[in-house]
Amino acid sequence: MSDDTEDRIAEIETLPLDAWHRRKGARMVPFAGYHMPIQFEGIVAEHNWTRQQAGLFDVSHMGQLLVSGERAAEELEKLLPGAIASLKPGKVRYSLLVDENGGILDDLMVTNATPWIEGDEEEGTEGHWGEPAYYLVVNGATKWDDIAHLREHLDDDVTLTHMDDHALIAVQGPNAATALNRVMRNVIDDMVFMESVIHDFGEWPLRITRSGYTGEDGFEISVPAQFAESLADRLCAEIEVRPIGLGARDSLRLEAGLPLYGHDITTETDPVSADLGFALTKRRREEGGWMGHGEVMKVLDRGPAQKRVGLAIEGRMPAREGASIYSGDTQVGRVTSGGFSPTLERPIAMGYVDTALADEGTELEVEVRNKRLPTKVAKLPFVPHRYHRGK
Amino acid sequence: MARYFTDEHEWIDVDGDTATIGITDYAQGQLGDIVFVELPGSGTALSKGGDAAVVESVKAASDVYAPIDGEVTEANEALEDDPALVNTAPESDGWFFRMTVGDKSQLDGLMDEAAYKSFCDGL
Numbered sequence: 001m002s003d004d005t006e007d008r009i010a011e012i013e014t015l016p017l018d019a020w021h022r023r024k025g026a027r028m029v030p031f032a033g034y035h036m037p038i039q040f041e042g043i044v045a046e047h048n049w050t051r052q053q054a055g056l057f058d059v060s061h062m063g064q065l066l067v068s069g070e071r072a073a074e075e076l077e078k079l080l081p082g083a084i085a086s087l088k089p090g091k092v093r094y095s096l097l098v099d100e101n102g103g104i105l106d107d108l109m110v111t112n113a114t115p116w117i118e119g120d121e122e123e124g125t126e127g128h129w130g131e132p133a134y135y136l137v138v139n140g141a142t143k144w145d146d147i148a149h150l151r152e153h154l155d156d157d158v159t160l161t162h163m164d165d166h167a168l169i170a171v172q173g174p175n176a177a178t179a180l181n182r183v184m185r186n187v188i189d190d191m192v193f194m195e196s197v198i199h200d201f202g203e204w205p206l207r208i209t210r211s212g213y214t215g216e217d218g219f220e221i222s223v224p225a226q227f228a229e230s231l232a233d234r235l236c237a238e239i240e241v242r243p244i245g246l247g248a249r250d251s252l253r254l255e256a257g258l259p260l261y262g263h264d265i266t267t268e269t270d271p272v273s274a275d276l277g278f279a280l281t282k283r284r285r286e287e288g289g290w291m292g293h294g295e296v297m298k299v300l301d302r303g304p305a306q307k308r309v310g311l312a313i314e315g316r317m318p319a320r321e322g323a324s325i326y327s328g329d330t331q332v333g334r335v336t337s338g339g340f341s342p343t344l345e346r347p348i349a350m351g352y353v354d355t356a357l358a359d360e361g362t363e364l365e366v367e368v369r370n371k372r373l374p375t376k377v378a379k380l381p382f383v384p385h386r387y388h389r390g391k
Numbered sequence: 392m393a394r395y396f397t398d399e400h401e402w403i404d405v406d407g408d409t410a411t412i413g414i415t416d417y418a419q420g421q422l423g424d425i426v427f428v429e430l431p432g433s434g435t436a437l438s439k440g441g442d443a444a445v446v447e448s449v450k451a452a453s454d455v456y457a458p459i460d461g462e463v464t465e466a467n468e469a470l471e472d473d474p475a476l477v478n479t480a481p482e483s484d485g486w487f488f489r490m491t492v493g494d495k496s497q498l499d500g501l502m503d504e505a506a507y508k509s510f511c512d513g514l
Contacts, residue, residue, distance in 0.1 A: 043449040044424040247423070247450050316427045316474070318447050340426040340449050347427075369429070369445065 015060040016167040016225040020232055024243050032061045032140035036246055043247035047342040050214060050252055051383075054173035055244035056235055063143025064166050064222055066113065067150070068133035069158035076134055079153055080110065081271065081290050083281040087112045089129060092194040092211055096271055096279050097138075097146060102295030103267035104274065105149060106142045107259065109211060111135040111196040135196070135207065137168070137220070139261045153291070167228035171235060172218030172244075172252075174386060179238035180208075180219055188219065192390035204231065210388065214249070215256025215381055217388040254348060255341050257310055257380030263321055264308060264336040264350050270296055273304035273352065275380075306333060307358040311349040311366065312378035313338075318347040319366040319373060325353055326365045326372065332357050335366060343383050353377070395498055396507035397458045402482055403501065405492060409464065413486040414446065414455060414477065417511045422448040425477040430466035430488050437461055437490060439497055444487050446477065458501065460493035 012030045021028065026037030037058065040046060049055060067076060073085040082095040089112045097105035113135035119127040138146045143162075150160050171180060180188055187199050187208065196209035204227040212218035223231050235241050250260070259265045265274045270292075272280075277300070284290060285297065313319055318340045325333035338349030349366070357364065360379050365372040395403045400418035404411040419425065427447040437443050437457035444455040466488045470476055476485040492498070502510060 038450070039423060042424055047449075251449055316471075317429065318427060318452070320452060340447070342424075342449065 015058065016228040017058045017060060017169075017232055020229045021058065021243070024236075026243070026245060029246070031246060034061045034140070036061060037243070039245040039247045040243050043245070043251060044342045046242070046244040046248035047251050049242055050173045050216065050244055050248060051343055052174065053242070054171055054176040054179050054218070054238075054240045055214075055248070056232060056241050057170040057172060057244050057249055058167070058232075059140075059170050059220070060167040060225075060228070061140030062168055063136075063138040063140065063146060064163040064168060065136040065138065065143075065147065065150070066133055066161040066163060067136065067154065067158055068131055068161070070132060071155065072132045072134055072158045075154045075158045076110070077284070077290060079150065079291055081280045081284050081293070081296065082110070083284055084110060084112075084134065086283075089114045089116070090196055092196050092209055094279055096276065097149060098271065098290065098292035098296065099267055100292055100295070101267075102270040102292040102299060104261075104265045104269055104271060104276075105267060106138050106146050107261055107265060107276070107279075108136050108138040108146075109209070111207075111209060113196070113198075113207070115198070135222075141262055163222070165225050166222050167225050168220060168222050169228065169232060169235070170212050170218060170220045171241060172212045172214040172216045173240070174216060175240040176216070176218040177388065179235065179240040182238055183234055184208075191388075193217070193387035201231075203227075206231075213256070213258055214252040215258070215383060215385045215387075216252075217386055250337075251339055251342060254337055254339055254350065255343055255381065255383040256385060257350070257382060259308065259350070260337055269308075269352070270299050270304070272296060272299040273306055273308065275308045304355055306352040307355050308336070308350060308352055309358050310378040310380040310382060311335065311338070311351055311364070312376050312382075313347040313349060313366060314374040314376075316340075316347065317368055317371070317373060319349050319368050319375075323349075323351075324367045325351055325375070326367060327354075327357055332364065341382060348378070348382050349375075350380070393498075394504060395458070395501035396504065396510075397456075397501055398510060399456055399458075401455060401458050403458050403498075405498060408492050409489055410459065410461065410492050411486050411489050412443070412455075412458065414481055415507070416481045419478050419481040419485075422446060422453060424449050425474045428470045428474050428477060428487065430470065431463045433463055433465060435463040437463060447474075455487065457490075459490075459497040461490040462493070463488050463490050465489040 115130040207222040323335040333353035335351040443457040
């Protein structure tokens with residue numbers, strides 16, 4: 001027996017919910033520089049619970065950043081290929097940080113967090129929007145590089161704040177809204193997928209965003225670190241909510257066809273090849289003015305050499321990251337993440353293959369331990385998304 | 392029949408010249424949900440410490456090493472249809488394969504149940 005996944009890394013830090021996880025029976029592993037729970041009762045049980053009920057995920061390792069200032073949107077648009085200036089207060093968008101070569105530095109969520117300032121009748125002031133502010137959630141493993149990149153390229157008249165005194169708790173699953181509604185009445189009633197609100201829950205100032213990375217309806221709640229344990233307890237007191245580890249988070253996002261930074265997307269991949277063209281807003285494609293625009297447009301114009309696709313693997317043997325993909329005797333790609341789908345009860349994977357072979361249904365082979373496994377290019381997501389988009 | 396254990400968390404039941412190999416309850420608990428087991432075919436020659444089988448959990452693949460020299464005589468076909476047997480019955484129905492005992496002296500270096508238990512307690 002060997003298990004080489006738990007390499008010891010120096011200087012592993014703890015997150016606000018560390019003791020809480022240990023009390024709940026988590027097995028902790030080093031991840032993105034922190035001690036993180038890989039599993040509680042077991043990956044498959046946690047995975048299925050999230051798909052059927054609701055799971056609580058500690059994603060406090062992720063970077064929560066606030067970019068504020070009158071010119072915050074224009075400055076962010078220098079680095080992100082999405083339309084930030086037209087993003088309305090309370091709306092959320094998936095975006096990317098792209099380098100000068102068109103490679104992906106990170107993927108992230110941007111929320112227009114511009115505060116609404118209430119009017120005051122006695123003083124004769126009317127309600128109005130305050131100073132523009134954008135709340136970014138970036139990947140844990142890349143947050144320090146992201147912060148350095150933003151500091152280097154954003155103008156001095158915008159302020160970048162790392163909200164490292166905040167935890168981030170995700171509640172995901174078909175019953176996430178039911179549970180959250182019982183804890184905080186009337187807060188999420190009008191919210192749909194990719195919307196965000198500020199809510200003072202007693203003395204806890206929360207930011208609640210209807211988003212997530214499991215393919216299910218759900219929420220991500222930003223909470224000051226000192227209240228994180230109490231909030232996690234409040235949420236897990238609901239019968240639908242159980243703590244879920246990183247293991248199930250990975251299998252859930254893989255089923256949902258969502259790329260994982262550092263694996264499915266890296267600086268070696270560009271947004272077009274990664275099939276993330278939706279993050280390149282039409283106006284921004286045409287007008288440019290963002291880092292990497294020229295290189296990304298070249299790929300868009302001539303077509304990418306390879307594309308990120310889903311792979312359905314025959315049999316029960318999973319193909320993991322790094323496995324080679326073949327068409328006949330020719331290697332045509334590589335698996336970037338793969339594992340066993342608890343929902344579909346068969347192996348699934350994502351990888352890059354030559355564009356000519358990227359159409360759904362194309363028959364390929366994946367090599368695992370010198371065996372060729374019959375594989376078909378599959379539609380993503382493997383398991384349909386169930387986001388709450390409203391009527 | 393004597394049961395031996397390795398520090399790689401395999402158990403070995405020795406009955407005359409035949410040994411049955413599996414992974415321990417501790418090992419299956421560490422691996423989590425087993426979704427696939429790749430077993431050696433009959434006739435495969437194994438050498439102590441060499442790769443013998445691969446066990447795949449949801450999160451990762453792990454190698455299982457041959458605890459002794461010998462030749463595989465039978466693989467547990469039940470694991471093909473129901474790899475979760477390794478989780479539910481690791482030290483009985485979830486056995487991996489049977490092999491000949493090539494060199495009995497290699498058993499001397501292995502642990503008995505009490506020694507293995509204290510080995511796990513120290514982890």
